[in-house]
Amino acid sequence: MRVYKVKNYDEMSRKAANLIAAQIITKPDSVLGLATGSTPVGTYKYLVEKYNNGDLDFSEVKTANLDEYKGLTRESEQSYYYFMYNNLFKDINIDLNNTNIPDGTEPDSEKECARYEAVVESMGGVDIQVLGLGHIGFNEPADEFPKTTHCVDLTESTIEANKRFFADVNDVPRQAYTMGIKTIMSAKTILLLVSGADKAQILHDCLCGPIVPQVPASILQLHGDVIVIADEAAMSKF
């Protein structure tokens, strides 16, 4: 595990974009595992900037996102498809046919999870997986580490944390599709991005605490190639 301590959110974002850029330059048909949330927004901005400067070509890049709310359409402003399209895909030369996100409109969970798992496998797995914290994907604290893509009942605390993106707490979907721990751990490299004092405890638990399914991200201690980029506020408990 390599841990880079950086000054702030902007430095974290720039460094993350540089590492992803290096991956794409080294392997133009890389499979990028992408995340949503406020953490990777700055990273995506820097990737767009590099594309606009002529330094990056996404024409052969493929992507697989971690998760999607069950029940939301791509047009819904709170869907992760909408997020990815507006924060990254629309501004780079990626072929949208090469982008993959679980289909929130598929009501049959078993069918959608099996389909998505097969999609990730068919691409040969993820080369570099971007992750935020506390959740990795939508994996909730559980009694065992869920393996593959599955449908999750979101906990009250997740609904509370994510309600800021919705007009009303009752609009937050109660379920989501997410890659499982095995899917995430199969990525060749993991890029964990952490910013802000409110992430200090979970970052410490994740890197230094016991490896338990109640802290799903603690499993990352067992991955052979994890790069953590965390800012000073997030590192305050070390």
Ligand code: GLP
């Ligand atoms: C959601 C996403 C996670 C993400 C988390 C943190 O729960 N499903 O993948 O890591 O939010 O979000 P933020 O980066 O806004 O703190």
